Amino acid sequence: MFSSVPEFKAAFVSKLEMAYGTTFEESTRREQFQTLGTMIREQVSTNWIKTNEMYRISGKKQVYYLSIEFLLGRLLRHNLINLGIEQIVSKGLGELGIELDKLEEFEADAGLGNGGLGRLAACFLDSLASLNLPGHGCGIRYKHGLFEQAIVDGYQVELPEQWLKHGHVWEVRKGDEAEEILFWGHVESSIENGRLVFRHVNPEIVTAVPYDMPVVGYHTKTVNTLRLWNAEPSKFTAHSDILKYKKDTEAICEFLYPDDTHDEGKILRLKQQYLLVSASLRAIIKSFKKKKRSIFELHEHTSIHINDTHPALAVPELMRILMDDEGLGWDEAWHLTVNTLSYTNHTTLSEALERWPERIFRPLLPRIYMIVEEINERFCRQLWDRHPGSWELIESMAILAHGEVRMAPLAIIGSHSINGVARLHTEILKEREMNNFYRVFPDRFNNKTNGITHRRWLMKANPKLAGLITDSIGPGWIKDTLQLEELLQFKESGAFLEEIGSIKQANKERLASRILEKTGIAVDPASIFDIQVKRLHAYKRQLLNVLHIMYLYNRIKEYPNYDMHPRTFIFGAKASPGYYFAKKVIKLINSVALKVNNDPVVNGRIKVVFLENYRVSLGEEIFPAADVSEQISTASKEASGTGNMKFMMNGALTVGTLDGANVEITELVGRENIFLFGLSAEEVLEFQRNGGYHAQEYYHYDRRIRTVVDQLINGFFPDTGNEFSEIYDSLLSYNDQYFVFRDFSSYAEIQEQVGKSYLDRAGWLKKSLVNIAKSGYFSSDRTIEEYAKDIWHTEPVIIK
Numbered sequence: 001m002f003s004s005v006p007e008f009k010a011a012f013v014s015k016l017e018m019a020y021g022t023t024f025e026e027s028t029r030r031e032q033f034q035t036l037g038t039m040i041r042e043q044v045s046t047n048w049i050k051t052n053e054m055y056r057i058s059g060k061k062q063v064y065y066l067s068i069e070f071l072l073g074r075l076l077r078h079n080l081i082n083l084g085i086e087q088i089v090s091k092g093l094g095e096l097g098i099e100l101d102k103l104e105e106f107e108a109d110a111g112l113g114n115g116g117l118g119r120l121a122a123c124f125l126d127s128l129a130s131l132n133l134p135g136h137g138c139g140i141r142y143k144h145g146l147f148e149q150a151i152v153d154g155y156q157v158e159l160p161e162q163w164l165k166h167g168h169v170w171e172v173r174k175g176d177e178a179e180e181i182l183f184w185g186h187v188e189s190s191i192e193n194g195r196l197v198f199r200h201v202n203p204e205i206v207t208a209v210p211y212d213m214p215v216v217g218y219h220t221k222t223v224n225t226l227r228l229w230n231a232e233p234s235k236f237t238a239h240s241d242i243l244k245y246k247k248d249t250e251a252i253c254e255f256l257y258p259d260d261t262h263d264e265g266k267i268l269r270l271k272q273q274y275l276l277v278s279a280s281l282r283a284i285i286k287s288f289k290k291k292k293r294s295i296f297e298l299h300e301h302t303s304i305h306i307n308d309t310h311p312a313l314a315v316p317e318l319m320r321i322l323m324d325d326e327g328l329g330w331d332e333a334w335h336l337t338v339n340t341l342s343y344t345n346h347t348t349l350s351e352a353l354e355r356w357p358e359r360i361f362r363p364l365l366p367r368i369y370m371i372v373e374e375i376n377e378r379f380c381r382q383l384w385d386r387h388p389g390s391w392e393l394i395e396s397m398a399i400l401a402h403g404e405v406r407m408a409p410l411a412i413i414g415s416h417s418i419n420g421v422a423r424l425h426t427e428i429l430k431e432r433e434m435n436n437f438y439r440v441f442p443d444r445f446n447n448k449t450n451g452i453t454h455r456r457w458l459m460k461a462n463p464k465l466a467g468l469i470t471d472s473i474g475p476g477w478i479k480d481t482l483q484l485e486e487l488l489q490f491k492e493s494g495a496f497l498e499e500i501g502s503i504k505q506a507n508k509e510r511l512a513s514r515i516l517e518k519t520g521i522a523v524d525p526a527s528i529f530d531i532q533v534k535r536l537h538a539y540k541r542q543l544l545n546v547l548h549i550m551y552l553y554n555r556i557k558e559y560p561n562y563d564m565h566p567r568t569f570i571f572g573a574k575a576s577p578g579y580y581f582a583k584k585v586i587k588l589i590n591s592v593a594l595k596v597n598n599d600p601v602v603n604g605r606i607k608v609v610f611l612e613n614y615r616v617s618l619g620e621e622i623f624p625a626a627d628v629s630e631q632i633s634t635a636s637k638e639a640s641g642t643g644n645m646k647f648m649m650n651g652a653l654t655v656g657t658l659d660g661a662n663v664e665i666t667e668l669v670g671r672e673n674i675f676l677f678g679l680s681a682e683e684v685l686e687f688q689r690n691g692g693y694h695a696q697e698y699y700h701y702d703r704r705i706r707t708v709v710d711q712l713i714n715g716f717f718p719d720t721g722n723e724f725s726e727i728y729d730s731l732l733s734y735n736d737q738y739f740v741f742r743d744f745s746s747y748a749e750i751q752e753q754v755g756k757s758y759l760d761r762a763g764w765l766k767k768s769l770v771n772i773a774k775s776g777y778f779s780s781d782r783t784i785e786e787y788a789k790d791i792w793h794t795e796p797v798i799i800k
């Protein structure tokens with residue numbers, strides 16, 4: 001690694017000139033970025049090789065985290081920080097007249113995920129490596145990640161994302177480690193040497209080629225691997241229509257599905273899932289066999305984690321490998337499978353539970369289907385023995401029912417551990433959504449509250465705040481984030497609180513200039529920055545936020561002298577392309593923005609901004625600049641949330657419902673340091689069970705609600721015609737299942753309190769400090785330590 005600025009500069013210039021055949025002076029910024037990235041990856045290679053060697057010889061258990069999404073974002077600065085060479089590189093580049101900040105912008109976000117679930121996978125990779133744990137990611141190398149969002153006339157427009165256009169400096173293609181994946185065809189059985197054996201006949205073969213990326217730990221020599229698979233035509237199949245075969249094959253890894261709640265393009269999606277699982281498991285078993293251990297020790301040397309149900313085919317695929325390739329009997333294979341696999345549940349929304357029609361599943365994956373059938377039969381028989389005659393119960397828990405293959409039961413039955421992602425979520429799983437399974441497998445269920453990597457979301461995103469923390473309590477918090485609590489000693493220090501305040505101010509000014517540059521809207525950095533950024537979904541209730549803004553606007557129009565501290569409402573959200581309602585909410589936010597921002601009567605008291613194309617790199621600019629964090633989902637619907645943690649760690653105060661991890665945030669900071677409102681999860685579930693919610697009543701009895709709801713359809717927004725009639729109907733005619741009206745009044749009240757609290761600057765900063773100080777619990781290092789200890793039973797391997 002470079003130990004001095006001159007050494008770095010010399011290496012950089014020489015590498016650049018060699019690679020591009022140009023003088024340094026004539027090189028472009030992109031060439032400079034590519035050179036720097038390539039240099040860093042090469043520097044990492046020595047430790048990458050060492051790490052893999054140590055893993056082979058140490059015999060320590062390896063963890064594989066299978067995930068259909070990894071929302072990585074940019075890696076340059078993150079890697080520089082973890083390698084401890086950020087200062088040298090930044091200074092060296094500076095002396096050459098290059099700003100690292102500017103160079104960074106040439107790296108495309110690796111956006112191979114939709115939102116929280118994919119970002120969690122990326123945070124986990126960072127924590128695994130930083131904790132010296134032998135844990136690797138397995139995913140798909142989508143040619144196009146999540147679509148790029150543009151806003152045109154207030155509408156979302158989707159453009160194909162192009163992260164690979166200029167190549168990806170961090171990846172290494174491993175053509176020799178490709179795996180052959182079998183689709184279609186049929187299965188023949190025969191008796192050989194007294195054993196029943198199965199052959200997959202006439203399959204369509206697809207070659208899965210791995211692209212490996214190094215995952216660098218913080219100030220350690222550990223370099224783990226993220227392996228992303230790409231589908232390519234195989235040379236082992238003959239085809240009557242070779243062009244069609246090539247096209248079908250390349251389609252598999254073409255796009256990430258832009259929907260985290262329901263499935264489309266079913267065959268393609270199922271192909272993606274099987275490709276990920278089959279290629280990863282084949283490679284994992286090969287790597288295990290290099291250790292020359294008995295296959296019966298597989299579960300002692302290997303943990304395979306299923307991130308949500310998308311990789312749940314790992315259950316039958318591991319069974320297939322153990323039986324068909326390794327020659328084990330059913331019971332032996334089942335014992336190893338269950339003890340190797342573990343599963344995380346991410347949602348209780350029923351529309352998000354994956355199911356595949358048997359008519360698609362069976363022909364596409366004939367051998368896997370047979371195994372699923374057998375697993376299902378054995379499980380149902382076991383249930384029958386426990387509860388003879390309980391047809392309904394058995395039907396509700398079966399893997400195969402009503403012509404469908406259900407992935408959640410498959411994952412639960414085939415794993416030794418099932419975890420929820422926040423305490424409330426796990427309780428709801430155990431007591432309600434998965435209560436049937438909980439009663440059969442009580443020991444399998446456990447909670448692992450999500451976390452975020454503080455190295456990206458605090459050190460990288462907010463270097464000023466990270467610097468202040470280190471200056472005041474030393475650097476120990478970076479390795480042990482609970483030490484952030486030492487900040488509490490400064491609760492009464494006016495000078496310290498002012499420093500927190502001025503860092504926030506600087507971050508707000510930076511975001512304000514970004515907003516001006518992107519949208520042309522001038523926002524006042526002295527106003528309250530009240531921010532809601534996350535995927536757009538009805539349950540997350542961006543609609544509650546925007547209806548409340550309309551109410552504030554109406555109040556100002558009614559009482560033009562109304563005195564309130566100016567507030568800037570900032571939104572960022574992508575809607576799934578087929579999610580009609582969500583797109584209408586985006587349009588509504590933009591219509592409200594147009595109206596409010598241009599009305600002289602408002603006179604700067606409210607501004608509304610929609611930032612297009614919310615993604616990791618934009619998040620890094622947003623979280624540090626927030627005063628208020630909007631976490632307002634209908635209670636019980638948000639499994640955990642991780643955006644809430646990023647805001648908290650950067651000193652924003654939460655306006656939230658008691659949902660997901662907000663519950664744990666509340667316990668940590670105390671009720672006086674968070675703004676809670678609305679129905680509890682219990683109350684929401686009660687409404688759902690027994691009815692009793694009547695949207696019409698709120699409409700009739702609350703004038704504020706009636707006014708804003710009527711404005712959706714009465715021409716209040718010029719030139720929008722019937723644009724918002726579906727929103728109107730969903731709220732009123734269909735008795736809104738997310739209870740927006742029910743929570744409106746308490747939301748308005750708490751927002752009033754937020755405004756008042758902000759006027760007490762010292763009081764506000766004190767709350768902000770408490771939030772930062774208590775956020776250490778939400779480091780993904782804590783989460784990963786819990787997974788390692790309770791689920792994976794693995795230990796650190798120190799690379800010398």
Ligand SMILES: *Cc1c(COP(=O)(O)O)cnc(C)c1O
Pocket residue numbers: 114115116119533534535614615616619640641642643644646
């Ligand atoms: C953290 C994050 C999310 C998840 O946000 P929630 O508020 O928890 O839904 C989604 N997208 C991006 C880009 C993120 O960084």
